[in-house]
Every structure is written in structure tokens, then in C-alpha cells.
Amino acid sequence: MQCLDATTKGQYERISYWQIKWHLLGGKNAQTWRNINPKIKEAEAYKEQGNVFYAKKDYNEAFNYYTKAIDTCPSNASYYGNRAATLMMLGRYREALGDAQQSVRMDDTFLRGHLREGKCHLSLGNAMAASRCFQRVLELDHKNTQAQQELNNSRTVLEYEKIAEADFEKRDFRKVVFCMDRALEFAPACHRFKILKAECLALLGRYPEAQSVASDILRIDSTNADALYVRGLCLYYEDCIEKAVQFFVQALKMAPDHDKACLACRNAKALKAKKDDGNKAFKEGNYKLAFELYTEALAIDPNNRKTNAKLYCNRGTVNSKLRKLDEAIEDCTSAIRLDDTYIKAYLRRAQCYMDTEQYEDAVRDYEKVYQTEKTKEHKQLLKTAQVELKKSKRKDYYKILGVDKNASEDEIKKAYRKRALMHHPDRHSGASAEIQKEEEKKFKEVGEAFTILSDPKKKARYDSGQDLEEDGMNMGDFDANNIFKAFFGGPGGFSFEASGPGNFFFQFG
Template identity: 35%
Template sequence: MSEKWYSLTITVQLELRNFMMADDWFFQHDESRDRGRPTAKTCFRCGKEGHIARHCPTCKDTRRCYNCSEEGHISRDCTNKRRTKQDCYSRKNDSPGIECYSCYERGHISRNCPQKRKCDKKEDRESSRKKTDSSGIECYNCYELGHISRNCPQKRNCDKKEDRESSRKKTASPEVECYNCYERSHVSRNRPQTQTCDKKEDIESSIKRNAEELKERGNKYYQEKNYGEAIKCYAAAIKLSPNCSKYYGNRSACYMKMNNYTEALGDAKESVRIDPKFIKGYLRIAKCHMQLGDPTAAIIAYRKVLQLEPYNDEAEDGLQMATRQNVTNTVLAMKEEGNRSFQARNYKKAYTIYTEALTIDVDDKIIKSQLFMNRGTACKMIGKENEAIADFTKAIKLDDSYLKAYFRRANCYMEMKKYQEAVNDYEKVCQMDCTSENKRLLEEAQSALKKSRNKDSGKESSKDNSKDYYKILNVSRCATDDEIKKAYKKKALSHHPDRHSHVTVDVRKNEEIKFKEVGEAFAVLSCPTKRMQYNLQYDLEHSRDFRENNARDRYDPVFDFVFGGRRQSQHFPFGGGGSTYTGGFPTWETQV
């Protein structure tokens, strides 16, 4: 029943395949597509039509079974005992060139050896092993030529220490170095102290001894200030003993002497990583951070030293220095921020930043004077001249050679018309930097001071000369002494304060002023000398006023153009008079 069903299934499959592969069913037939290929019904094994190669009945007789190597069936239908792949592989290795390592015969391997059981005896193995002896082979037991160690006849006799030592001496050479003790003329197995040299403790001690020798050599180079060679010695010592903190610390010290603080910092950190209680390592870390401009990290390292050793003088001094440097860096950062605000013309913000920076206690007087000077400049820009002068004065007290502070304070004095103070500052500026520009500013200040004094003296003289004593006493300029005395008594009685005690305050003050004027007039006119001086001065003042009035009416612009005029509002391109102080600040836009 199964065979019929199998043949029916094959027939149905073939018919369905032929039907589906027909070209006329899906598309027009193209003969070019069938060129060079067989039809669907042709078997490519036997060349017959009606079946395919997989179902070819004629090929089953010619195919070989890879299990039993017989023809007529395949391995799937093989009735013989199935072999494993390992057995198949071992049979393939049975060739004339292969030697069996059990019986030492050729033609098979040990797995397929027919005499495997017979070769188990020691005598047979020994007799078979002799076949491999050669005159060029050295025995590693007795160190003699002609046999190998398993065929050595003296194997049991060489177990003694004396025999082994005598045999091992044959391999000694003056150029060979022992890897245990690092000495020459013997190898590790021929060293007399082999038993002690094989121990791990002895090996480590020898390595430490060599590392210490390299360290001592590096210390010698360090004392000779040959820091490059010292670094090489310390590096070699680190290779032998990488867990020693002193070697890293010494190399860090050499890098610091060569101003290579980055490498020195790395070695110092490695030294404290190996030994967290290594005080010198923390001190070197702090010094490197100070040189690299990081006082905050240096403060941390110094505090670590004080934790390990509370009374370390070097750490205490370094901590104070690092703290001051940290404060200084903070103040400098604030000053730079204020300068940026000043350059951006944000003067109020710059003034606030400079004020905050001045609240920090800085030991550096130069930085503090610069802050006062910068804040004074900001005060001047926002219209606080008095505060600006006060800040410039503080800057000069901290640094009496601060040229820019003198210069800017002098400019402020000139704008406030305090010419005497401006002259003093400009004189100081010329003493420190005597340039033509500074000389010109000094001359302008001196000229302004002279004009101011002349103007003030003119006002006083005009006040004095404006008082007509003859008119106050109500006498003529030719009056005699008796007439002056009578007029004085009369005026004094009329303006005496006691007569006006019941009047208002304003009237009383006015009468007191008049009473004083009467006394001044009598004091001048009653003395012949003072009266003569008063008359002369009065006449000169009136004559000068007369000349000025006439000259103002006869003003000649051509004469003023050539020789310089008096009008300060006139400025001509050829110099002459008329130049006045402008009160400018040529360097206000710059900060320090």
C-alpha cells in the first residue's frame, strides 16, 4: 500500500510541475528562454524523460554508501553497523608514513595499534624507546649526549645533590646571567645558593637592593645638580620597584628643580597614592600648585600636612602664603571685571565692583592703590569729584610713586579751580616724568593760579578802593584834621550800636557795619602817611579804569591777530594770546 501511494505521489508531483512550468499558461512562449537547458521532464543523471534526478531509479545502483563503502545503496538504507566519525577518521590516518607512539612501528596510529596490550610492559617500552636514541640528543637529567631523559641509565643515580651539581656545572658560562641573583658565570640552576635563591623573599630582596643602588646613584647626581641623569636613575628604580613612594618623590624633586611642575605634580600625587602618610609628597604637591597658579589646591595639600603633622612650620608658612595668594587672585579677578564694565562705559557698575573689592583685606599695597585709583576714575565719570580726589589721595598714600594718580588728581583740581593743589601735583609729575606735555600742563596750571591770584587781589583792592572814606565822613578831600575829627564824632554818635538797641536785627547789623566803616575812615584819614597812600592808590585805580575803558573802545582786530589778543574766546591758527586751560582728561578711558 505504501509503495503504491509513493508512486502515485511522485506522478502527481511531476504532472503538477509540468503544468505549472508551461510557458503558455502564464505568458507567450519564448523559444530563446529554453536554449541551453533541459526540459522539466528530463533527468540530468540518466538523460531520460519522465522523472527528475532525485527520483532517478537507475542511479541508486551506482551510488556508494559512505558507511560500508558498498555500491547499490546509500548510507540511509545501509543495514551494516554504523561507525562513528572518529572511527572513520582513525582509519583514514592508517597510512605507511604514520608512526605509532605505543609500539613505535609505522603504518598505523596508537589508537589502531594491534600490539597495544603487549606494549604495556615496561621492558617492551624501554626496548622500543631505544630506537629513538641519537648521538646529538642531550639528557636533561645527567646532561650527557647520546640518549634522552627517559632512556637515561643513571636516572636514579643522578638524584643526589652532588651529582646534580657536578652535572649542571657543564652549562655554566661567564657570559650567562642568573635570573635569580642577577650575577654572571652561572645560570639559576648552577648557583651554589640555589636553594636559598629559589625563594620568593630572596628574589624580592635582590630586586630591592638593586633599586636602592639606583636610588643612591640618583641622589649623588641630584647633589651634583645633574638632574637629567638623576631622573634616569630614579626611573630605573621605579621599574624595579614601582610601589616605593620615595622614588617618585625624588623624581618629583628633580622635575621641580628643572621647573617642570606638571611632571613633578604627577609624580608627587603618585607618591602620596602609594603612601598616604608621605608628608614630603603633600608639600611638593602644594608647591607645584602654587607655581601653576592654583592656590586653592595648594591650601588643601597644606591642610593635609597639618593633619598628619600639626606643628609643621613649612606647612604653616605655606598655608598663609597660599591663603594670601588666593585672596589676591580673587581681588584681581574682581578688578578685571570692574575694568571690563568701565570699558563698556558702565561706570556705576564698575564703581560698585571696585568698592566690593576694596572690602577684601589685601596685603598687597600696589593692588589696593590701583583699586583706589580705578574707583576714583569711576567717581569722576559719574560726577563725584570730591570722592574721586579722596580715592586718588588714598592711592598716593599707599604708593607715593603712582604717577597716574598724581596726574588724575591734578586734573580734578584744575576742574574744581583749585589751582594751587593742581600746581603741586603737576610739579610732582614733572619730577617723576619730565616730558614736554607734563611741562605744558604745569605751565598752564601756574598761569591759571597767577590769574586767579591777580583776580582775587583785584577784588580786594577794588573793595578797599571802592570805599570812599571822605564820603563816609562827609568831608572834602582838602579837609583839615579838625574837620575830620568833628565829622568822625558826629558820624560815630549817629551810628553807635547803643542808639539802635531797640530796632530790628537787620537794621542793627547795618548800623554796626556803618559804625565800623566810620572808624576805618577816621583811622586812615587822621594819619598823614595812611592818608597819602590812600590818595595815591585811589588815583591809580581810577586812572587804570579810565585806560581800560578807552582801550576797549579802540580795539583793533588786526593788531590782536598779529601780537595776540586779550579775548580768550578768539583762537587763531598762528598761536599768540588767547590760550586757556581746557581742563581735559586725556587718559580717563584707561584703567589699570
């Protein structure tokens, strides 16, 4: 609203509200002041209405009336100060800062103006500028307790900034988050503090929290390069590399010299290319090349835990194909160390444990998988591992006879003949007591093995991991000599006789 002609307005803008009021009470140029007076009354009325709405916490209406007061009489410092206070209550600190600065330009002794300017600087994270404002208030009023408290707050924020900077260099990201949380209590509108906190949350693997902070900033300022970078960083660390690259590129459009976005974009592209090449080599059966490519990919960015977990698991799969099972287990363990929720790595490691007959470890991994995903497939894998574990704790009759698990009936008989003759006590009658005892034990085990594996029903129960005790069989009651006699036959029994030093032959009676 234009309240004065150009000449009068020029005169008016060079004087303060209090100068006008003094002149109205009997000063000079009475005619000029009579012309101005109605506008001052109108502006004051707007201000009073603004005060009423401010008291009611209706800050939007208060803002509108303070704006009308300023439009009517634009050279009154208190009007700008009031509007600054209203904008602060609305969280519009940058606009409030402009009004507060305008108020102190008009009147450098305006204490509330300096206080509000300082509060705005502090809320926006500029603690150094805030300190200067509060020090100015104390110069004008050394007993001003509010200014002293706010000055202390500013110094606290500066100290948190200093600590956070040092801790970021040390990669102590938890402490940086702590410092930024404390600083944001005094500087709630500081995007810089929020971005640093979000970046550290991403580096700590707390992606949803980091994304939330970055997204809040982008809703206010969609061109904020730092927020775009952090948003991309979260996607990158969650193995959404293509989407991450889009955010990094967008950040670089807003700020071409953004070093962090540039490095992250380069790493993301290189990581995706190596991983894709490794996958291609694996599908083509070129396991040696796939191993090399996955290894090169793992060296690109140690901080990308989720992608590296997949790379380790992929390399573990390659090693299992190459029958390097110990190396495969080690790679899967590295994958799980990076991502303890990675089901595929548990399944791969469990299979390797099964292949190396480490059944207890296999059961542990399958139990972890089944607790997470209760599918029929996972239940069956767990059950199979449990059966194999149970079987592994029994005597291995196939191993005792020295035959394969798929051995035929004839192969089992031939193996028994050989082993029974080898360990028969009569053959070792001249040996020491210790050796005789050991050979007798082995002879008995050979008899047990033959009894079980030569009977199709018992063999089937044994192979399925069932308890043979359920058949009423007590393995401790076996008479190995009776089994031996029954196998070799002959009414007159048998004996071992020496045919020379160290040589024996078997003779039926």
C-alpha cells in the first residue's frame, strides 16, 4: 500500500517511528506530520491486530497484519521485528532472518531485533554469526540474561560441530550422530547438520532413518545436492545401484564439484559392471574368470556391505562349483558377517557343510533359515541335515567294511570276507595284549556291519537314519564268531595256522 507521495515518503523513510511520534507531540513541520499521522495510525492498528492474533497463536493471520503494517509504514523497525517473531514461530527462519536484519539496520539499538537475528542464525546452524548478535545485545545491555544464555548455546553448538568434524575423520559415525542430535536441539532448521547426521546414519547401515532425514530436506528443497547425494548413498548401500546412480547424477547436476557424489557415482558404476561381468562368466561356466571378477568387485568399495555380501556369496558358489568347499564356506561366512539376514548365504554354506560332512554346522544354518522363512523346502532341508547328523554319530558300517554306500550285495560279502580274515583274533594270537584287544574290537565291528548291511530291511532302516534298537536289536549282544562261522560254514569249525614266520592260512576242520 502506498501511503505517501514521493517527496513525503523520502522524508519519512529517513526518520524513525519515535522521531515521528516526537514531532507529532509538538515538533516542527506540523503540516507534514499531519499528512503522515493517519498512515501511522493505520499501521499501528494493523500491528495491534497482529499482536492479538499472535497472542492467540494464529501466526498466519498475525503475519498478514504485520505485513500490512509494514506496507503502510515500511520504516518502522518494530514491525519487522514482530513479523520476524511470527515467521520464527512458523519455522520460516530464513525469511525471519531477513526481517530481523532489516529491523536492526533501521535501529541498531533494537535489542529484540538483535536477539531475533541471533536466534535465526542459531536455528539455521550459523552459530558464529549468532554469537556476534548476542554479544551486541550484551554490549547494549550487559545484564540481559536471555542474550547470555543464547550466547552459551551458540558456543555449545560450535563445540559440537568441532567434535563432530574430528569424529567424522576418525569414522566414529555413532558419535557424529550423537553430536548432531545435540546441536539440532539448538539449530532445528540447519540442513547442514541434518545432512551430516543422515550421511553418518547411512554409513552405519541405518538406511530408513537416513532416507527419512534426506527426504524431509528434499521436500523443502528439491535441488539440495547434499540431500540428493545421501538419498543415493542409501540406495547404493541397499544394493539398488541403478537408482542410486540416478540420484548421484542429479546431485552432480545441482553441484558439479560435489566430490562425494562424484566418487560414489564412479564406485557404483564400476561395482555394477564388475558384478554383471562376473554373473555372465558364471552363467557361461567360466568359473575361474567369474572368481577373478567377483574378487575385483570386492576391492572397489569395502563400505558397501550389502553388495559385498552378495559378491562373497557369489564367489562362494563359484568355489563350490570348483569343489573348493573350505573356501566356499569361508566366503559364505564373510557374506553373513556383512549381512546376517542373507538367507542365500546360509543355504549355500549349509550345503557346503553337508558336502564336507560337518552336519552339526549344517543343522545350525538350516535352523536359522527355517526360523526366518518357514517354507516346506527349508523344513525338508533341515530334516535331512538332522538325519545325517544323527547318522554321523553312529558307527559308519560302510566305512568299517570299506565299501561305498551304493555297494552291491556281492561287494558287501567280499568286503566282509576280507576284513573278517584281516581282524580275526586267532590271526593275532601272537601279538601284544593291546593289539589283540584292538583287533578283537575291529573283528566285532566288522561282524556288526555285515549283519546290518547284508539284511535289506535292516540296511534300509540304517540308511534312513532310524534306530536299529526299534527292531529289538542290541548291537552289544553280537557274537562275531557266530557270524564268522555262519558266513564261512563248515561243521568242524576253523583255525588259523602258521605256514611260516608272519604268515597264516585259514583252514576249515
